[in-house]
Amino acid sequence: MYNIGFNQIVSYGDDGLSFLTSLTNNTRLQFLAIDDNHLEGVIPESIGNLSGVIKKLYMGGNHIYGHIPSSIGHLSSLTLLNVSYNLISGEIPPEIGQLKDLQMLGLAANKMSGHIPNSLGNLRMLNNIDLSGNYFVGNIPSSFPNFQKLLSMDLSNNLLNGSISREIFLSLPSLSTILNLSNNFLSGPLPEEIGLLGNVVTIDLSDNRFSGSIPSSIGKCSSLVGLFMVRNTLSGPLPNALGEMKGLEILDLSSNQLSGSIPDKLKDLRVLRYLNLSFNLLEGVIPNGGIFVKNISSVHLEGNPKLCLHVPCVESAASSHRRKVLVPVTIILGILAVCTMGGCLLYVRKSKARVAATSDLVVKGQHRMVTYEELRGATGNFNQENLIGSGSFGSVYKGCLREGIEVSLKVLDIRKTASLKSFLAECEALRSTRHRNLVKLITSCSSMDFKNMEFLALVYEYLSNGSLEDWIKGKRKNANGDGLNIVDRLNVAIDVACGLDYLHHDCEVAVAHCDLKPSNILLDRDMTAKIGDFGLAKLLIERTGNNDLSSTNVLKGSVGYMPPEYGFGQKPSTAGDAYSFGVVLLELFTGKSPTHENFTGDQNLIRWVQSAFPENIIQVLDSELLHLMQHLPNEGPINIIPEAERNCLISIMEVGISCTCASPDGRIGLRDALRKLETARQTLFKHTHV
Structure with a gap:
């Protein structure tokens, strides 16, 4: 056994995994x-030269890139192969189909592409396959039956197309955990x-293009706890058979074209705790019971204007009752706007990270639903003691969900007209992104508060080391009282550059x-940096030669970090982000913000650093940094620091200066900046x- 998992071991460069070669001697x-x-x-x-008796290979949750070598097929005794949550690209090597004893195959959350090879159908011992969060295309392989x-199959968050063959269901009666085909x-x-x-x-x-009616045979799925068919084009009536699934806890069929009445049997589902039938074409009387x-707060029926509470469903009489179960017209219009924008986005690309964003909270594949009441309880009725920040569009609270999981809750101030736009921007930017250096969006809440006012909130992972x-x-220091050293x-800086490079x-x-x-x-408990607050984020849907946006909106960023061209009405661009990154990088190593009181007139942070670069670079470094490098004297001139550290600092400052060129065309991109920082x-x- 060789187990170094769940540590803080670091390696760099293409040869960062070369140590695996030395393990080939252990037969x-x-x-x-x-x-x-x-x-x-x-x-x-050389991974294929590992022991012929190796059974389990865990490599997930690193920064591994490149392709999976075909030699992996030589490890004929493997029962588990997990390389999920890396940066691996390329296609699945067909040779994986030679691993006849394989029981678990995990390739989730990488950058893999191409068709899923039919050879995977040779893995007859397989009980868990997770290929989610990649860029796989084409049909579900005909060999999968x-x-x-097989107990669990997750192919969600890819680009798969075509229909589902009946053979898939005919041949997989062993499935007992999850079938997740969402976001394709x-x-x-x-x-x-x-x-x-x-x-x-x-x-x-969910989030496919399924059409036609929901088969009545769905009622035979007697073990079903969660059923999600959100955002398809399903039509026809809700089958009465839904009421036969006595163990059903979550049913979400929202945003389809379902018609007819709500089956009365649904009120008899005793363990049902969340029901979402919103934005369909349902009509008639809402069942009275169950x-x-x-638990009316867990029932969502908005967007079905022909539903009513009591017989008869007369329009004049029903209007007063609808308010009890349907959101106000203004809210409906707001949500429809969200759906419309989401539809436009889906036309360009599929949302690829919805399920992954919730996987920390519930069994993978089940969407985590939160209500206003739950968020209110999680924050102690939005107690000021739990307030950890506030911004132009709302407040951020620390909270604890029922599962005991700490979260950050961003509550939008609906009194500000820009808050909904911020909400939409943040949802659009994060719904299809997943990276270790981006703050994870867990879920969102669009509801009504106890005053019957619109309530919008975004729920993020909680990062314990602040900003x-x-x-x-x-304001924050390590346990020993020290601040951040050069490493x-x-x-x-590298974490932030990685996140931006991914976005760009x-x-x-x-x-x-x-x-x-x-x-x-923001920084997590391991001091990994993550980029948050996407309230102004823009999708670069239509690119031109200079990376301009198709949007004509004038962007408003933050003073000192916003590139000069935005002030002249130019559209958001990756070059604009590069400028902001350069300013942050200079601030990180000088300790001076771009709005520091020392910068007056023509003097600013960038010119100040340029004036000292490179010969006198030490003069602009943060005194705390110099102290930790043990080169800050008690008196007299600053000592000369070792050449290696000085050269490293010069390289870092050079990146900052190169990113903050006044002209967008003169700036280096984030990928080049990242390479230079990694080299340093x-x-x-x-x-x-160090």
Whole structure:
């Protein structure tokens, strides 16, 4: 056994995983775990030379990139292969189909693409396959019905298309955990054979293009706890068979074209705790009983104007009752606007990170639903003691959900007209992004508060080490009283550059953050930096030669961090983000914000650093940084620091200066900035023992 998983081990460059080659000499190695570290590099071809008896290989949660080598097929005894949550690209090597004993295959949350190979159908022992969060295209392979022991299948958040063959359901009765096909381009009717999945707990077919009616055979899925078919084009009546699934806890069929009445049997589902039938074409009387009476706050029926509470459904009489179960017209219009914008976005690309954003809270594949009441309880009725920040569009609270999970809750101030726009921008920017250096959006809440006022909120992961601004200003320090040393600051800079590089280059539609500054950069318990607050983010849907946006809106960022061209009405761009990053980088190493009182007249942070670059660079460094480098004297001139550290600092400042060129065309991009910073870090590590 070789287990170094869940540590803070770091490696850099293409050869960062070369140590695996040395393990090929161990002919009895059966278990290898290097997951959840900070390992970077390409999987070496020599991986295929590992022990012939190795059974489990854990490599997930690192920074591994490049392709999976075909030699992986030589590891014939593997029962588990997990390389999820990395940066791996390329296609799935067909040779994986040679791993006849494989029981778990995890390739989730990478950058893999191409068709899913038919050879995977040879893995007849497989009981768990997770290919979610990639860019796979084409049909679900015709060989998948060969899986005779499959318990869980997650193909969500890809670009799969075509219809689902009846053979999939005919041959997979063993499924007992989850079938997740959400966030793809799958189309056509749902086969009647879906009813053969009598053991599965969760089915998620949301965000596809399924059409036709919901098969009545769905009622035979007697073990079903969660059923999600949101945002398709399903039509016809709700089958009465839905009322036969006695264990159903969550049912979400919203945003389809379902018609007819709500089956009265739904009120008899005793464990049903969340029901969303909103934005369909339903009509008639709402059932009186069960969840419709006991837990009305968990029932969502808005967007069905022909529904009413009592017989007869006369329009004049019903209007007064609808207010009790339907949101006001203004709210409906607001939500319709959200749906419209979401539809436009889906036309360009699919939302690829919805399920992943909730996976920390519930069983993977089940969408985490939160209500106003739950968020109110999580924050102690929005107690001021839990207020951790406020901005132009609302307030941020620390909260604790029922599961005991800490979250950050951003509550939008609906009195400000820009808050809804901010809400939409943040949802659009984050719904299709997933990266370790972006703050994770868990879910959102659009509801009514106890005063019957509109309530909008975004729920994020909670990052316990606060903002970068707090560390730069000395409001936060390490347990020993020290601030950030040179390695800490460089790691933060690289983390932020990684996040921006992902937004600019690795999203299907590039995203410009548009408001990067230290207060929007948060640090988790391991001091990993994550970019947050996408309230001004823009999707670069239509690119031109200079990366302009198709939007004609004038952007308003933050003073000092906003590039000069935005002040002249130019559209948001990746070059604008590069400028903001450069300012943040200079501030991080000088300790001076661009709005510092010392900068008056023509003097500013950028010119101040330029005036000292490179010969007198020490003169502009943060005194706290110099102190931690143990080169700050008690009196007299500042000592000369070691050449390796000085050269590293010069390289860092050069990146900051190159990013803040007045002309957008003269700035380096984030990918180049990232490479230069990573090179500086590697050079520093080679010459020091920091």
